[in-house]
Amino acid sequence: MATDATADRSDTGEQSHFRICPLCEACCGLEIRTRETPRGRAIVSIRGEARDPFSGGYLCPKGVALKDLHEDPDRLRQPMRRRADRSGFDPISWEDAFAEVAARLPALRERHGNDAVALTIGNPASHKIGLFSYFPHLARALGTRNLFSASTLDQMPKQLACGLMYGHWLSVPVPDLPRTDLLIVLGANPMVSNGSMWTNPDYRGKAKALRARGGRIVVIDPRRSETAQAADEHLAIRPGGDVFLLLGLLHTLFDEDLVKLGKLADHVDGLDALRAAAADFPPERCAAHCGIPADAQRRLAREFATTERAVLYGRIGTCTQRFGSINSWLIDALNILTGHFDVEGGLMFPKAAAFAANTLGRPGQGKGVSTGRRHSRVSRAPEVMGELPISCLAEEIETPGEGQVQALITIACNPVLSSPNGERLARALDSLDFMLSLDPYINETSRHADLILPPPSPLEDWHYDMVFAQLSWRNHARWSGAVMPTGSSIAGKRDEHGDPVDPRDPDQRGGDERTVSPAPHPEWRTLLRLAAILNGLPHDADLQPVDDAALMAELKRQAGDRAEALFAMLDGDEGPARWLDLGLRAGPYGDGFGARPDGLSLKKVQAAPHGIDLGELQPRVPELLRTASGRIELAPPPLLEDLAHAEAALRLPPGDELLLIGRRETRSNNSWMHNLPVLAKGRERCTLLVHPDDAARAGVADGEPARLSNARGSLIAQISISADMRPGVVSLPHGWGHDLAGSRLGVAAQHPGVNMNRLLDEEARDPVSGTSILSGIPVRLSAATPAPGAAPH
Template sequence: MTETTHHRICPLCEACCGLEITVKDGQVAQVRGHAQDPFSQGYICPKAVALKDLHNDPDRLRTPLIKRNGQHVRATWDEAFAEIARRLQALQAEQGRHAVAVAVGNPVAHKYGLMSYFPKLARALGTRNVFSASSLDQVPKQLSCGLMFGHWMSVPLPDISRSQLLIVLGANPLASNGSMWTVPDFKGKARALQARGGRLVVIDPRRTETAAVADAYHAIRPGADVFLLAAMVNTLLAHGWVRLGAVADWVQGVAEVQQAVAAFTPEAVAERCGMTADSIVGLTRELAHTERAALYARMGTCTQSFGTLASWLVDVLNVLTGHLDTPGGVMFAKAPAFASNTQGQSGSGRGIATGRHHARVSGAPEVMGELPITCLAEEIETAGVDQIRALITVATNPVLSAPNGPRLAQALESLDFMVSIDIYLNETTRHADVILPGLSPLQDDHYDLSFAQLSWRNNARYSSPVLPPDERPAEWQILHKLAAIAQGQAPDVDVNALDDAQFAQDTQRLFAGCVRGPARPATPAGGGFAQRPLWGCLWAKARRLDPGQSHGRQRRH
């Protein structure tokens, strides 16, 4: 019997727990938390244990499917890409580029191959109809952070390991282990906070799992978060409790904020919030006078009217109480690499822009280059120029996760063509004409491009595949080939050669200053780097290396 032990990062949720996986004779025998992982320190949740079942699931797709006479049948990869080229290119020529839409789901953020290459597909399609699951629950927070701090991913995070007070509004991190805040074993960290004399306070319409372990719980009426937050800002200013602390030189607009919240006194909002005025003043006092404190709010504040305003007011409160960018308050994670908000010199950012185009039917503005996924059904249903007639979905199931699923399902059935990249035949992909399955998570290597920017502590971890991949394209290759097809290339295009050429162009543009020595020609299909001295400069190319050449599996910063 052959037994091996593998360490990898769980890709199934934002907690990004480190796992220790035992493989016996090529089969996963055990999944448990990796006690030596510097980030999650042995914590594991039931989702990670299910990785074994997901890999072995007979319903997981392993070959492409093409719909023939209303039924999905197995096909080869060559047949699948040929079908896509035949139908997609004809539709683009007849209906125009905006007639093709693309929608992506949460797994894209967990897989660097999808994360790195989806933008190539979106650019190749040339469509303004880009949708994602982010618009359902997190865009208000990212928009407010972009407007306030200059980048969508510059999100202040509670420094929970040094806090004396953590106020949680509209979030349930004991169940989620953080959302827009990667914090595995929140329960253990909350207990540690309480053990050192700190307090956990929860504000939520529902007595959540987090509320059950809190030192204080305040029930609030649904949709009232923005009124509570405005009243807390009002209270700070009225009582002279404002202290800007370390960021005083950076803060602008305090007088304008004071004028904006003047009418929102605790007495004026108490009935709307379902809380007493004294409770609102007391919460504000505790936040203002606790030396190391943080206010954290999440999905509940985003999925309601005034979600962006509520998200902004959370950070206004952290700023005005002196808790921004201070130990024990809210701080910014610094990803070791590939983070747009930490590249370049300080002060050189360009800020954000929104509303560069709008949804055809509702007029909703784009944010982060995306339209609200709640607009997708009406964009398919409503006739006119640039009506959506084709859709590419990438690891998303909006019929199940977005509002009014039955309406969206009916709209998908009316499309002229649909392609899905997914490992399951589900409520959404059953409408697709072609389904392209990616690898099992255990057959893929892993590095968190996104969540290193949202982590409770700075970290850099890479994990190799646990099990050997099947004979099929990697997900980045699937996206790259779709992008090539969208630009009119043949379905048998060599994506490795295409990628080598594009990599050479990108490195020359981005890293010309760090090149040493003569450039080397591109390697044959499937080969390494266009310029040898740039080995390791760009992570996207590391997916082509033998896993044994990847170093620094876990490093602590």
């Protein structure tokens, strides 16, 4: 793939490169300026690209951090192999690394069976077309039922509800924010995230425009978050009470005759079942459990139903709790029942230019989705979307018997920090016969691996958003090329003493700059190589025939006898480029391989450096539906059945325990971002937010350490007293705890923070989706009195 460099500026010798930021779901367009120097290409500046039709010049601090990531001396640039004495890692060649995989992994699988090898993948894969498009090759080659991902720590309830209601896991409706007059935000903080399962750069600007045209924003959250601070109204919900608020709203719609299906009346099933389910949940009964008075619930339901253009949006706070699946279902149901679905200003479906299942095949009907096709061996947790709950991984490794996990492949994930009871998982990882990590760092999880295979820097690779175009606030097609030649930064070099050179330290730049590693392997090639090895090919086999065969099989599935002719027409030399050309040309805006000359192709998208605007969201019901009935399923049986458990919970007193929730910050989307100086600088971020009344009761002071504990464990965190917290609720951010021996994250270790997952129960899950309960955790707060010499946990 050619580098996406544009015009030189002769006065400075600088070049501009237009790039999609891969560091969060906002996917902002960047202009990266570089200059050629005697030491190679150097990054001069990174800023938002004003000509990008999708993000319009918006940029958050993470985009600027791409320079730090590219130059990070801790980022791996060649394979690493654990020493026999387990004292650390040594660099090896790619050939030796794949030879070792070939020597160990197939034999282990032959001895113990396919399920003895587990596979887990993290959310950075969604930002990388090479990882996302070639991960299925590896999963199929392994043939294991032990497949895990970060989804069951995040969005699985949302995808499950959408799959059951609309027929596909990625048919996820998003708010049409530019055209709405009332936005209700539940358990989300888009001022910080710029959308989650909603690719929406510059939420702040769009929200400001909404209010300027006379619209309103209501935020429902236990904390007066950044989004709430810029809203018209904040309702401080009790953690875990979302299901009771939503049921109270639903009851009000039926009770006060506010339901108006409008054009959807002919496209829904299950209205009567939903009406019957709502009957037992009046707001007066739900108020104590959600912490919002009944009159406020009824007022909100009326305002939502009677505002012509309105939308209710909920995200991670609604997902990572016991009734996460019900919450996700009811949020969409409320939009449907009030006529705010598939219409301007409501919840609408994007139409992606490529890879969206709801644009392929027969429109308006399909097979739908199924769950529980298999179960985890120990806890018997059901599979959802092909995955088992990641909180089951440790027990699957530890528990003897047929199908016990003996080996693990981790891809772009750090479950020791991100999943409940990471200490148990860390111990389990050390008991594996073989562990392979595809990761840019030696982090808290990959430190346990026998081999680590690193990816190239994001700036050394080209990109197209496979996933987030399916979740975008506006339809678009954008491609970005590599900015830096492979192996281009001086980071990863050694000085005259053999120590790593830190590119951030100008005093270190004069040493011997012998390159430690050869050019990095593209991630798609690494995955395809591993799949080939597992399929019995030599570790150094030619991969081109393997890639060709997979692509030809897909073409035959789509085009039958025309497959060979279409194969010859595809652009892109190898890897994901050809798959992207196929996706674009066969997609809803595509050229149909010449049938529609004005349509999209890879060449056409590459020729538009600032991206192609495909317009505002448009109504898509019924053509996008892929349910077996061809209708929206308003009352999916698994979710309707789980309401019995909500009813049982409502009969119990709400309790008065102090409850712990997480939170998200702009500068720490993923744990590895804590190692980037531009994101790590400034105030301490891993602090425990506590309401003044709760701090006074516990005898703790602002800026001082305090102990947070429960039956699962305890930790010591720095207190930050905040009146923005609902009384009885405390908050810690996820993804911290960078003080574990063996990890190599130098900047992060300077501000390690504490890991709230020490207080979480890995067996506590939403049983419908398998998602871990990460919010509303009962805890005790007390003054810190650690024993002399005790570690600050």
